[in-house]
Amino acid sequence: MMGMVAVCAALSLRHGGGLEPLKAAASQAAAAPTNSLEILEVRPSFFVIAGAGANIGVQVGEDGVVAVDAGPADGAPAVLAAIKRISPKPIRYVIDTGPDIDHVGGNEALSKAGEKFFSGSTLGGGAVDTFAPIISAEGVLRHMAKSPSGGWPTEVFNYSRKYMYLNGEAIEVLRQAAAHTDSDVFAFFRRSDVVVAGDVLDTRQFPVIDVERGGSIQGEIAALNRLVELAVPSVPVVTREAGTIVVPGHGRLCDQYDVVEYRDMVTIIRDRVRDLIKAGRSLAEIKAAQPAKGYMGRYGNPGGAWTTDRFIEAVYRSLTKEKS
Numbered sequence: 001m002m003g004m005v006a007v008c009a010a011l012s013l014r015h016g017g018g019l020e021p022l023k024a025a026a027s028q029a030a031a032a033p034t035n036s037l038e039i040l041e042v043r044p045s046f047f048v049i050a051g052a053g054a055n056i057g058v059q060v061g062e063d064g065v066v067a068v069d070a071g072p073a074d075g076a077p078a079v080l081a082a083i084k085r086i087s088p089k090p091i092r093y094v095i096d097t098g099p100d101i102d103h104v105g106g107n108e109a110l111s112k113a114g115e116k117f118f119s120g121s122t123l124g125g126g127a128v129d130t131f132a133p134i135i136s137a138e139g140v141l142r143h144m145a146k147s148p149s150g151g152w153p154t155e156v157f158n159y160s161r162k163y164m165y166l167n168g169e170a171i172e173v174l175r176q177a178a179a180h181t182d183s184d185v186f187a188f189f190r191r192s193d194v195v196v197a198g199d200v201l202d203t204r205q206f207p208v209i210d211v212e213r214g215g216s217i218q219g220e221i222a223a224l225n226r227l228v229e230l231a232v233p234s235v236p237v238v239t240r241e242a243g244t245i246v247v248p249g250h251g252r253l254c255d256q257y258d259v260v261e262y263r264d265m266v267t268i269i270r271d272r273v274r275d276l277i278k279a280g281r282s283l284a285e286i287k288a289a290q291p292a293k294g295y296m297g298r299y300g301n302p303g304g305a306w307t308t309d310r311f312i313e314a315v316y317r318s319l320t321k322e323k324s
């Protein structure tokens with residue numbers, strides 16, 4: 001479909017001429033351990049760092065850098081070096097899309113490398129806040145209670161939308177209730193027309209529904225529907241290869257059509273599991289009936305941390321939890 005072309009075009013920038021300034025900067029930063037990371041220029045003031053464990057969104061401009069997700073702790077030096085290649089300005093905010101360690105592990109390093117907007121230095125008095133605030137849904141702080149306090153979010157919220165206006169554009173941090181976990185947000189950059197979706201969208205596999213930490217299949221589908229509503233495809237002039245770019249927590253960049261497809265896949269599997277529950281089947285019988293049939297080749301993992309069986313179990317558990 002034509003919408004996919006836009007994504008390919010954005011991805012191909014890293015091989016084409018779109019990153020000339022970065023190439024020039026690269027020689028200066030040659031010693032920095034960025035080798036394993038890819039920097040994608042998806043919009044003039046918006047970049048995605050891939051390969052750090054989770055996708056990281058980087059908005060840049062006059063005001064500084066806004067980073068969405070920090071990657072895992074051990075990848076932080078490489079991520080910081082990559083951010084420096086994109087912009088010499090200080091990191092002003094870190095936004096966490098969720099509580100997973102591969103998204104928040106680098107919080108402390110990124111925050112400490114940053115500088116709060118309107119710190120003492122810019123106001124000409126008082127102590128300088130030599131850190132960037134970390135924004136997240138309230139639950140992230142709760143889930144990080146056992147990890148070192150330096151990486152804890154400093155500005156948490158539990159309402160539906162937090163907003164800022166930085167680098168010449170509106171930034172909306174939109175909370176999604178009970179989806180991947182109980183503390184997921186999307187970061188929507190309105191002028192760049194980029195949404196960083198976090199683990200609600202994972203193009204490598206079935207979405208991780210962390211029931212233990214408040215995730216649910218219904219909230220996951222609601223969040224995917226929200227993404228579909230936020231994103232606009234390149235219509236009616238599909239050849240323009242424009243449209244909203246959706247950055248998943250893991251995997252390749254998406255457009256609205258990709259999110260629709262993913263949402264439909266998740267919804268179909270939810271419906272199949274629900275029908276089997278209604279027919280009185282046990283969890284073991286439901287797994288045996290293969291409700292993910294038709295999608296396992298593309299999204300299923302036979303082994304590893306998030307198997308197809310674990311996904312089906314999470315769908316089952318959130319649906320039966322709902323009833324009781």
Ligand SMILES: [Zn+2]
Binds near residue numbers: 199250
């Ligand atoms: Zn993740």
